[in-house]
Amino acid sequence: MSEAQENARELKSYFIGYGLALVLSIVPFALVIWGGLATSTTLSIIAGFALVQIVVHCRFFLHIDLSEQKREDLQLILFSALLFTLMAGGTIWIMFNLHMRMM
Amino acid sequence: MSAEARKHPGINLGTAHAEAHDAAEVVVFGFWVFLMSDLVLFGLLFATYVVMLGATAGGPGPKELFDIKSAGTETFILLTSSFTFGMASLALKYGRHPLRLQFWLAVTLILGLIFLGFEIHDFIAMFERNAGPSRSGFLSAFFALVPTHGLHVTAGSIWIAVMMVQVVVFGVDTPVKTRILRLGLFWHFLDIVWVGIFSVVYLAGLAR
Numbered sequence: 001m002s003e004a005q006e007n008a009r010e011l012k013s014y015f016i017g018y019g020l021a022l023v024l025s026i027v028p029f030a031l032v033i034w035g036g037l038a039t040s041t042t043l044s045i046i047a048g049f050a051l052v053q054i055v056v057h058c059r060f061f062l063h064i065d066l067s068e069q070k071r072e073d074l075q076l077i078l079f080s081a082l083l084f085t086l087m088a089g090g091t092i093w094i095m096f097n098l099h100m101r102m103m
Numbered sequence: 104m105s106a107e108a109r110k111h112p113g114i115n116l117g118t119a120h121a122e123a124h125d126a127a128e129v130v131v132f133g134f135w136v137f138l139m140s141d142l143v144l145f146g147l148l149f150a151t152y153v154v155m156l157g158a159t160a161g162g163p164g165p166k167e168l169f170d171i172k173s174a175g176t177e178t179f180i181l182l183t184s185s186f187t188f189g190m191a192s193l194a195l196k197y198g199r200h201p202l203r204l205q206f207w208l209a210v211t212l213i214l215g216l217i218f219l220g221f222e223i224h225d226f227i228a229m230f231e232r233n234a235g236p237s238r239s240g241f242l243s244a245f246f247a248l249v250p251t252h253g254l255h256v257t258a259g260s261i262w263i264a265v266m267m268v269q270v271v272v273f274g275v276d277t278p279v280k281t282r283i284l285r286l287g288l289f290w291h292f293l294d295i296v297w298v299g300i301f302s303v304v305y306l307a308g309l310a311r
Binding site for chain 1: 115154196281292
């Protein structure tokens, strides 16, 4: 692939990422502004859109993908994501469980 | 770019920048280690915030304090700055005139500063309503989480300004190229943290 084609392809990828990220931000903001849905539904939609938007940012801005590349980097990122989930999720789980038992 | 040319996550300079592309492999990996330790830091601040959500001690909660218009504007500005940094990365990678790189870095810097302006305005409005960090556990956790992100954006903005000076002083040489690569990762990473902040703090806070 020539350099100009490569440039055009990467430029397009940034535009796609920006467009997707905008839509994924605007929808939950609009839901909260206009309301109408049950709180639990709104919260689930916010969480779902946030997770998808994080994947979009990783894919289109940070260029993390599953293609052939240095495996250590991908393992580092995946292991950190696991640590993040265990520490944040575990803390919240334990503290809310404790809170319920103390009521 | 062929598959074997990719040396690290993040935009790869490719074989046209052979020296910088090889040098980037090690330093970018090191920078990812830093970013992931930063991720753990933010993870614990998020966990603390969620646990402290109910601890308002009779003081104001998310509904009284947060302004969705301001949060939306900040989100739009930071997201756009991530995109403009992408344009700077492409200007670097495809060896355009350094002025093009400088232009996109400058746009990103200005957007970063506007973001900080909005954020500081929000914090001042909260202090004026007697909702500082010492008011309640909830507000302590809020002021631990959100300004930590703001401090990172401040550091990123200083870093952009330093790189713009380095491009003028040293030209676009190998160390400058790999520094801009790492700065890009830092800037995009901060935008991901902000996705967490606007979802968990602002939207979830105002939705209940």
